[in-house]
Amino acid sequence: MNPSPTSAFESNRLIALASLACLALLQGCAPSQEGADDSEKAFIGWDDLPQILEQIQAPTFPDRDFEITEYGAVADNATDIKPAIDQAIAAANEAGGGRVLIPAGDWFIAGPIHLKSNVNLHAAEGATINFSTEPKDYEPLVYTRFEGTEVMNYSPLIYAYEQENIAITGKGTFHGRASRDNWWSWSKDAREHINKARQMAEDGIPTTERVFGNNTGLRPVFVQPYKCKNILIEGVTFRDSPMWFVNPVLCENITVREMTVIGLGPNNDGCNPESSKNVLIEGCYFDTGDDCIAIKAGRDADGRNIGVPTENIIIRNCKMLEGHGGVVVGSEMSGGVRNVFAEDCVMDSPHLERALRIKSNTFRGGFVENIHFRNVTVSEVADAAFRINLYYWGQNGDHYPTVRNVSMENVVVEKAPRAFYFHGREELPIQDVLVKNCQFNNISQPSVITGIENLKFENVRINGQPKNQ
Structure with missing residues (x-):
């Protein structure tokens, strides 16, 4: 006999509560009980920001320069400077640290830059480093992630593995040269191989056996420190990445300051x-071409098995133009x-789709808080200004996401189809969302609000009218 809708709902609710209990155990605490005091929920707010900031310190480097011209580099945008950069990085590392200097000029590099500990890769003002678009130049394959799944794949254009005290600085430009004629065209035909990688993760196949590359369509990201500590990216410009731009994975203590990211290709997330x-x-x-800043923590089985959350992220004084979302x-x-x-x-483009966005589903699961x-x-924005969607892409499974303690304050939106789109799970609703001192002007459609508990509006106006609970 098929279950009634009510019993199916209750079954899903029990699964969701069991998922929450397991998540709480993984976090080392018991799930909060109905009616429990708020202090037991470990909510973190703006008053905690100074303490978090104290934990983030940019690395410093010895006052030694290793100029790539001393190792044979030529600024003719034709001669491969990879051997010179590799030698300069090795020399700086062996000397105990320093700055690998790329002077002004147009440079060509046929392959990736692999950073080592205590090395500051510095592109001087007027320097443009043009990367090869030939996939084989990014072999041998390295241990990396593709959209949250661990794989062996082409090296990111700038990569570091298990290094400490590394930097990319200067006023120069690193140009990935991706376009519809090379890397970006892969987005249309890669789905079979992407699904294969994800299934390997679900099946528990070791990462070293998930071998891709070989034109399988898994594009490398531009910058990926992997299992690194003490990272600085400052002043530089990145253009036209094959995939995401800056993607630190399993890293700690990262400062990204006064960086410019420009690229409107598929999956061109900024940071x-x-x-x-x-x-x-x-x-x-x-x-x-995608989210400006997207906070991530692994995908599906890999994300759950590795079990390392992303935490303590501070974003301030940034400008976002085109993209799927400002902060995601x-x-x-x-x-x-x-x-x-x-x-x-400041978010200032009619082609930006959302200002603040949270997205998951019951296949991906995970928790989002504070x-x-x-x-x-x-x-x-072209969609809802503030969007939480726990039915993302319509995927379904047994891993119920939890979202709680989210706030938006002192925000002015001049134009959007909707102010809010909150699509939570009735089995395990979004909890504790505060919108305070906000104005939403030129709103053309009503908000969508489902699957949410303890939603509060304080001094919120939509098209000049007070927003009631």
Whole structure:
């Protein structure tokens, strides 16, 4: 006999509660009980920001330069400078640290840059480093992630594995040269191989046996420190990445300051801290083909099995133009995300789709808590200004996501189809969302609000009218 809708709902609710209990055990605490005091929920808010900031310190480097011209590099945009950069990085590392200097000029590099501990890769003002678009130049394959799934794949254009005290600085430009004629064209035909990688993760196949590359369509990201500590990215410009731009994975203590990211290709996310801790992103400029900043924590089985959340992310004084979202959590966030603070930002493009967005589903699962967004001006978005969707892509499974303690304060949106789109799970609703001192102007459609508990509006106006509970 098929279950009635009511019994099916109750079954899903029990699954959701069991999922929450397991998640709580993984976090080392018991799930909060109905009617429990708020202090037991370990909510983190703006008052906790100074303490988190104290944990983020940019690395420093010895005052020694290793100029790549001393190792044979020629600025003719034709001669491969990879051998010279590799030698300069090795020399700086062996000397105990220093700055690998790329002077002004147009440079060509046929392959990736692999950073080593205590090395600051510095592109001087007027320097443009043009990367090869030939996939074989990014072999041998390295241990990496593709959209939250661990694989052996082409090397990121700038990569570091298990290094400490590394930096990419200067006023120069790193140009990935991706276009519809090379890397970006792969997005249309890669689905079979992407699904294969995800199924390998579900089946528990070791990462070293998940071998891709070989034109399978899994594009490399631009910058990926992997299992690294003490990272600085400052001042530089990145253009036209094959995939995501800056994607620290399993890293700690990261400062990204005054970086410019420009690329309107498929999946051209700007900055994606993933399964990483203590990250400051400030004074940056994003004009992207996907999310400007997307907080991630691994996908599906890999995200749950590795079980490392992303936490303590501070975003401030950034400018976002084109993109799917300004500040986004998900959707690859199966390991969980907590303590994200975004403030004093400007979002200024009719082609930006959302200002604040949280996305997951019952296949990806994960937890999201303590997400705070304030003092942001938004000229226009093409979708809802504030969106939480726990039915993302319509995928379903037994891993119920939890979302709680989310706030938006002092935000002005000049134009949007909707102010809010909250689509939570009735079995395990979104909890504790506060919208305070916000104005939403030129709103053309009503908000969608389902599957949410303890939603509060304080001094919120939509088209000049007070928003009631």
